[in-house]
Every structure is written in C-alpha cells, then in structure tokens.
Amino acid sequence: MTMKPILLPEPQSPTSRGVPDIFEVGFSGSFVRRAVVIGNGFPASENQSLGLVRALGLADQHLLFRVTRPRGGINEWLHWLPVSLHKKFDYLIKQIILLTSRRRKLVPLPLENGSHPVGLGSVLEADVKRIVAMARNTYEKDGPLLLVACGRDTISIASSIKRLASQNVFVVQIQHPRSNLNRFDLVITPHHDYYPLTPQAQEQVPRFLRTWITPREPPDRHVVLSVGALHQIDSAALRSAASAWHDEFAPLPKPLLVVNIGRPTSNCRYGADLAKQLTTCLLSVLVSCGSVRISFSDRTPQKVSYIIAKELGNNPKVYIWDGQEPNPQMGHLAWADAFVVTADSVSLISEACSTGKPVYVIGAERCRWKLTEFHKSLRERGMVRPFTGSEDMSETWSYPPLNDTTEVARRVIEALAERGWRLRL
CATH class of the missing domain: 3.40.50.2000 (Glycogen Phosphorylase B;)
Known part of the structure; x- marks a missing residue:
C-alpha cells in the first residue's frame, strides 16, 4: 500500500517579512548573543522555552536554570503555595521529624534566593541575584541578556530579574501570569487562555471567583498569542x-x-x-x-x-x-x-x-x-x-503546518528592535 508523501514547506526565517536585518548598516544599538532559560523541571514547560530559544538561533548560546519544589509525600498537595513558602514549609516539616526522631539541633534555614534547605537535591537553582549580577557585569562585553521562562513557578523569578536589571535583560514569560503583565517585556500565551473572559465562560463562573481566573483582563501590547504550545519541532x-x-x-x-x-x-x-x-x-x-x-x-x-x-x-x-x-x-x-x-x-x-x-x-x-x-x-x-474508527488510513489530507514557534520568534525580534536591540546569529 503506497501513499503520496506530504512535502513540508521550508521554515521561514524569523528575521524575514520586513523585520530589520540584524546586520543593518548604521545600526548603533546592542546585539543579543545569549539567553537564559528559567525552567520548572517539567519537560512540557521547558520544551516551550527551549523551542523559542532554538527558533531565535540561540540554541547553542543559552544557560538553563530551574526553579525546584520539594517532591514526595505531602509536598504533592502543596503546589498551590508560592515556591519560597513551600520550601520553608518543607524545611520545617523535616526539622520537626529530625527533632522528634533523632533529637538533633535545628539547622539555620537558608534564606538567600537560590539556596535550598536540607532535604532538597543538589540542583542548579534559579538564583535572582546570580542572574542579575551576570546580566549587569557582562553587559558591556556580551550585550543584553534574553531571558525566557515558562510556568507559574518561574513568574516571581523572571519578574524579579526584570525589575532589578531592566536595562540589561529582555524578559519573555511563556504561559499567562494572570495579572500585572508589565512585569515582563513580552508574555507568550495561547488564544484559549483568554476563554475565561468570553461571555459563555463568564456564565460558568460565579462572580466572586472571576478575579481568580486567568487572565483578569484582555490582552495588551505585552501579549503575543499563539494557537497551541511552543516546541522544538521544525x-x-x-x-x-x-x-x-x-x-x-x-x-x-x-x-x-x-x-x-x-x-x-x-x-x-x-x-x-x-x-x-x-x-x-x-x-x-x-x-x-x-x-x-x-x-x-x-x-x-x-x-x-x-x-x-x-x-x-x-x-x-x-x-x-x-x-x-x-x-x-x-x-x-x-x-x-x-x-x-x-x-x-x-x-x-x-x-x-x-x-x-x-x-x-x-x-x-x-x-x-x-x-x-x-x-x-x-x-x-x-x-x-x-478519531472515530471509520477512517481509511491509506487516504491522506494536509494543511499548512502549525508554525507558532517561528511566528512568536518573529514577534520577539520585533520587540527587541523596538528596544534598539538585534539578534547576533
């Protein structure tokens, strides 16, 4: 049984369609040569950030940091807590267990961002101070830092870096952060994240709960909408x-x-x-x-x-x-x-x-x-x-491939250009 092969179109460069050339003559701004990815340890989320970095041509010029939560036992029920509070709670539980079982002395709780209390694995933790220092100290030599984060647990880290080093970083947050979008340079989120604002959705949600539904307001200039999830496939x-x-x-x-x-x-x-x-x-x-x-x-x-x-x-x-x-x-x-x-x-x-x-x-x-x-x-x-079970798999059909990641990369390049920055590929 033979099938006619489907020929995939060549991917367009994110720098096409009128976006200024990164080597434009007379350009006096800064070049973006590197990226930092803030992950949350979940492949589906990190794949989105890495996919965008890849589409921007920075796959070989990025560092990966992670925001980690305690795992196992009661921790699986505490993911609704902010990460910092969750870690402190986990630390206290572990110290109580140590005191009651071994009569050990309390160990001081590390409070510095990026440190982690006893019981957590050895992980390269997303450290606000470290990343801010890197962005500032290497700016003159290496240019601005592109920071890409994805997932709820990365929001506070990414927004803190933006607040402390806004002149040195460009912060892209993937997945909707619910409110205060001006904490980031760009927010990447799918169209369906705005379903809660539609009339049919509003009818399904009691009024007193609406402020807790993501998002809280329509998309503004900080928001780039996709159809689905970003990824590394091209x-x-x-x-x-x-x-x-x-x-x-x-x-x-x-x-x-x-x-x-x-x-x-x-x-x-x-x-x-x-x-x-x-x-x-x-x-x-x-x-x-x-x-x-x-x-x-x-x-x-x-x-x-x-x-x-x-x-x-x-x-x-x-x-x-x-x-x-x-x-x-x-x-x-x-x-x-x-x-x-x-x-x-x-x-x-x-x-x-x-x-x-x-x-x-x-x-x-x-x-x-x-x-x-x-x-x-x-x-x-x-x-x-x-999928109904009545399909004949020897019959094929096609459509223009979903190209969200390339389209989003183009929007990032446009936003960088508004800052007077270009990608150096």
Missing part, C-alpha cells in the same frame, strides 16, 4: 530525525500510524472508558494500516495503558514503546503518515500539527473549559479531525 529538526531514525522506521510497512496517549487532567477527565474506546477504534482501522506505534506518557494511568497493551500488545502490526531510552518521539514525528492523540495534551497535539500530516484526536468531547476552545480552533483550521 522542518530542520524533522529532516535530522528522519535521518537519525531511518534504520528503525524505513523498513516498516506503510502507512505508519503513531498513537500518542497522554494523561487525564482537570479539564479533560478520562480513564478505562477512553482506553476501551481507543482500542476499539484502533482495531477497526488496523486493516488500512501497515504499522501502528503506540507511546504512553510517563504519567499515563496504569489502568489506561494496561487495557491498551492487553488488547493490542500481541498484534503483529502494533509496537508499544516500553518507555526506555531513546525516546522515539522525534522519529515518530518524522516518519509517521498520520497521528492519533488523546485530547488532553496541548503539547503533543501542537507537535503533531507542526508536521502538516493528518492528526486525529480522541476524547475531545470529554474536555471542558478552555481546552474546548483549543480543539475548536484546530478543527476550524482543518488541522485535526475526531
């Missing part, structure tokens, strides 16, 4: 992955269907019911598939993965990745002819849609709140279709 990355995974994927019978299964979330709840629905649909389309490769998230519930493995694990057309390295995700994106993705994961769906290949979503009817807006947006653009 045509160059796919070509490289196609070469790297050639020996494993080239011999597989076509068409190759890749199935990515995430995990239930507060806005997309499911369990064994969706697993059974998915296996039924996959069994229905197997006749038109040459090969099927299934990947689970590291947080996919066991009851979901068990049902799918039990029903499909022994089928000769099906391969289920066991979670061991290397992760085949890049190979899947490069070699797949079509994708099936569970509706919970904005990141997985965004990556699949960046290929321009057919993307089928299962479970969208179980989503609520702003995730419904995300799926509606993709359907209207012709990027996704519901």
Whole structure:
C-alpha cells in the first residue's frame, strides 16, 4: 500500500517579512548573543522555552536554570503555595521529624534566593541575584541578556530579574501570569487562555471567583498569542530525525500510524472508558494500516495503558514503546503518515500539527473549559479531525503546518528592535 508523501514547506526565517536585518548598516544599538532559560523541571514547560530559544538561533548560546519544589509525600498537595513558602514549609516539616526522631539541633534555614534547605537535591537553582549580577557585569562585553521562562513557578523569578536589571535583560514569560503583565517585556500565551473572559465562560463562573481566573483582563501590547504550545519541532529538526531514525522506521510497512496517549487532567477527565474506546477504534482501522506505534506518557494511568497493551500488545502490526531510552518521539514525528492523540495534551497535539500530516484526536468531547476552545480552533483550521474508527488510513489530507514557534520568534525580534536591540546569529 503506497501513499503520496506530504512535502513540508521550508521554515521561514524569523528575521524575514520586513523585520530589520540584524546586520543593518548604521545600526548603533546592542546585539543579543545569549539567553537564559528559567525552567520548572517539567519537560512540557521547558520544551516551550527551549523551542523559542532554538527558533531565535540561540540554541547553542543559552544557560538553563530551574526553579525546584520539594517532591514526595505531602509536598504533592502543596503546589498551590508560592515556591519560597513551600520550601520553608518543607524545611520545617523535616526539622520537626529530625527533632522528634533523632533529637538533633535545628539547622539555620537558608534564606538567600537560590539556596535550598536540607532535604532538597543538589540542583542548579534559579538564583535572582546570580542572574542579575551576570546580566549587569557582562553587559558591556556580551550585550543584553534574553531571558525566557515558562510556568507559574518561574513568574516571581523572571519578574524579579526584570525589575532589578531592566536595562540589561529582555524578559519573555511563556504561559499567562494572570495579572500585572508589565512585569515582563513580552508574555507568550495561547488564544484559549483568554476563554475565561468570553461571555459563555463568564456564565460558568460565579462572580466572586472571576478575579481568580486567568487572565483578569484582555490582552495588551505585552501579549503575543499563539494557537497551541511552543516546541522544538521544525522542518530542520524533522529532516535530522528522519535521518537519525531511518534504520528503525524505513523498513516498516506503510502507512505508519503513531498513537500518542497522554494523561487525564482537570479539564479533560478520562480513564478505562477512553482506553476501551481507543482500542476499539484502533482495531477497526488496523486493516488500512501497515504499522501502528503506540507511546504512553510517563504519567499515563496504569489502568489506561494496561487495557491498551492487553488488547493490542500481541498484534503483529502494533509496537508499544516500553518507555526506555531513546525516546522515539522525534522519529515518530518524522516518519509517521498520520497521528492519533488523546485530547488532553496541548503539547503533543501542537507537535503533531507542526508536521502538516493528518492528526486525529480522541476524547475531545470529554474536555471542558478552555481546552474546548483549543480543539475548536484546530478543527476550524482543518488541522485535526475526531478519531472515530471509520477512517481509511491509506487516504491522506494536509494543511499548512502549525508554525507558532517561528511566528512568536518573529514577534520577539520585533520587540527587541523596538528596544534598539538585534539578534547576533
């Protein structure tokens, strides 16, 4: 069974479309040559920051710092606390345990930003003072510092650096910080984050709770809106992955269907019911598939993965990745002819849609709140279709690939130019 290959368009340079050339004659401003990424330890969040840095051509000129929280036990229920307060609470709990069990003396609590109390792992912690000093002390030699952060736990760190070194840094915050957007130079967030401000959303939320819903006001000049999540996937990355995974994927019978299964979330709840629905649909389309490769998230519930493995694990057309390295995700994106993705994961769906290949979503009817807006947006653009089990996988369709990261990079370059700064690539 043969399929007509889909040719991906070459990615446009973020510096095209009228953005001033970074080597413009007569330019007297500063050049941005380096970046700092503030991560929160979650791959989905850090991947967004790294994807933007890559699109800006700074993949080899960046440093990664992390904001870390205590893990395990009661800490898993305390993520609603500010990071600094969470660490102090964790420290006190550990000291109480030490005092009651071993009669040890209290150890002074480190209060400096970037230090961490007893019990935390040895991590390169995001340190406001250290990063501010680096930005100031190296400004004359190395130019301004681009800082990219993503996730709620990074907000206070990024905004503090902006406040203390505003003349030396350009701060980009990915994911909506809820309020006071002027704490950052740019905020990158998807359109569906503004769903809470729509009339239909307002009807679903009691008035006294509305001030706690992100965001609190419409987007202003600080905000750049995307369709989905940023990531590191572009045509160059796919070509490289196609070469790297050639020996494993080239011999597989076509068409190759890749199935990515995430995990239930507060806005997309499911369990064994969706697993059974998915296996039924996959069994229905197997006749038109040459090969099927299934990947689970590291947080996919066991009851979901068990049902799918039990029903499909022994089928000769099906391969289920066991979670061991290397992760085949890049190979899947490069070699797949079509994708099936569970509706919970904005990141997985965004990556699949960046290929321009057919993307089928299962479970969208179980989503609520702003995730419904995300799926509606993709359907209207012709990027996704519901997975029903009646599809013929030998028939293909395409669309302009989702190109959020490149578009956002272009907006960052424009904003830098307004400051009189240019990228030095």
